[in-house]
Amino acid sequence: TKAQHTALPHSAVHQALRDREGAMWFATMGGASRLDETGLVVYTEEDGLTGGVHHLRRTQEGDLWIAHNDTTGVTRLRRGEMTTWTDRDGLPEAKVYRVDQDTQGRVWVLTGDGAARMDGDHWSILDVGAGLPQDQVLALLQARNGDLWLGTGRGLARWDGSQIEVFATEDGLPGDEVLDLLETRNGDLWISAESGVARFDGESFEVFDDEDGLPRYVLDMHEDAEGGIWFATHGGVVRYDGDSFTRYTMDD
Numbered sequence: 001t002k003a004q005h006t007a008l009p010h011s012a013v014h015q016a017l018r019d020r021e022g023a024m025w026f027a028t029m030g031g032a033s034r035l036d037e038t039g040l041v042v043y044t045e046e047d048g049l050t051g052g053v054h055h056l057r058r059t060q061e062g063d064l065w066i067a068h069n070d071t072t073g074v075t076r077l078r079r080g081e082m083t084t085w086t087d088r089d090g091l092p093e094a095k096v097y098r099v100d101q102d103t104q105g106r107v108w109v110l111t112g113d114g115a116a117r118m119d120g121d122h123w124s125i126l127d128v129g130a131g132l133p134q135d136q137v138l139a140l141l142q143a144r145n146g147d148l149w150l151g152t153g154r155g156l157a158r159w160d161g162s163q164i165e166v167f168a169t170e171d172g173l174p175g176d177e178v179l180d181l182l183e184t185r186n187g188d189l190w191i192s193a194e195s196g197v198a199r200f201d202g203e204s205f206e207v208f209d210d211e212d213g214l215p216r217y218v219l220d221m222h223e224d225a226e227g228g229i230w231f232a233t234h235g236g237v238v239r240y241d242g243d244s245f246t247r248y249t250m251d252d
Contacts, residue, residue, distance in 0.1 A: 008033050009042050014054040025064065027053040032066055032077075048082035049075055057099040059107065065099040067109075074099060074109050090123040091116050094135075102142040110137040115150060126150070131164030132157050141181040141189075149189065151178025156191055172205030174198050182221040182229070190229065192218040197231065213245035214238050 009030030017025040023036040029052040031044035043049060055067035064077040072093055073086035087093035092113035100108045107118040114127030115137040127135050132152055139151030148159040154176050155168040167173055174196030182190040189200040196209035196216050208214045215235030222230045229240040236249035 008040075009044055010052065015056055017056045017058060019058050019064075020062070025056050025058075027056045027066075029053075029069065032056060032064070043077070043082075048084060050084060050086075055096075055098045057101065059101050060105055065107065067096040067099055072096065072111075085123070092125060092127075092135075097138055100140045102140075102148065103144075103146075108140050110140055112136050115140060126159065126164075131159075131166070133166045133168065139178055139181045139192075141183060143183050143189065144187070149181050151181055151191065153177050167200075167205075172198065172207065174205075174207045174209060179217075179219060180221050182223065184223050184229065185227065190221055192221060192231075197221075208240075208245070213247060214240075215247075 008026060008028055010028040012029040013026050015027040019025060021036070023034050026033045026035070031042055031049055032053045033043070034041045045051065049066065050068050050073060052069040053066050054069045057065040059065065066075040066077065068075070072095065073084055073091055074096055075082055075084045085091050091109060092111045094111040094113035097110045100110065102108065109116040113135045114125045114132070116123040116125050126132060132150065134152040134154035136153035137150050138153065141149045143149060146161070150157045150159065155166055156173060156178050158165045169176060173191065173193055175193030177194040178191055179194065180192040184190065191198045191200060194217065196207050197214060197218050198205040198207050209216055214231060215233040215238065217234045218231045220232040224230060227242065231238040231240070236247050238245050238247045
């Protein structure tokens with residue numbers, strides 16, 4: 001049993017995550033922490049982490065995947081046991097941005113040198129050699145039709161399992177660097193790029209930016225129960241109701 005703590009291991013918190021048991025997890029510069037009604041548990045390098053933590057992902061199986069700040073590789077926490085994979089185990093030797101999971105339950109590690117998929121006891125890599133427009137992969141989403149969308153530092157890629165199709169600014173994207181992806185219940189794909197947000201209906205892109213009331217740098221997107229789209233930006237929180245954007249800031 002891990003000892004209880006009274007404080008987080010570091011005041012710089014990159015992410016807060018709630019798991020299905022109701023516990024809160026915090027990714028900090030000093031490690032990962034879990035808070036529930038019994039108290040606070042802290043995981044650091046003494047427990048097997050390789051440094052500070054900037055991203056956490058809870059999988060369908062209940063595993064916690066941990067991406068570190070300044071080191072390559074990822075760590076999986078499963079039933080109290082930590083396992084770490086690095087380039088020595090087949091991962092790209094590059095910074096890890098985040099960990100995702102597709103609809104088949106496969107874990108993807110997004111890095112500066114491609115997207116790595118865990119296939120049993122080895123990693124399969126999607127990178128420029130496989131057809132991506134750039135090795136830096138920042139976002140991943142599997143659509144309901146099975147297509148895998150990958151946001152890179154130089155455009156958007158769609159992989160149907162056999163071939164990759166690339167979309168760039170000349171196709172209608174508002175910028176090359178794709179930061180986040182969202183598929184809404186009606187099947188539209190929303191793409192956040194550094195110069196605005198685009199909605200893709202399967203045929204063409206419609207771009208929204210400052211002129212529409214949406215600050216350009218959107219970090220995260222979410223669809224609510226009413227079908228509204230929420231955007232986390234450097235200029236406040238914005239909601240799109242299908243017709244117009246409403247912005248909420250500290251003044252509200």
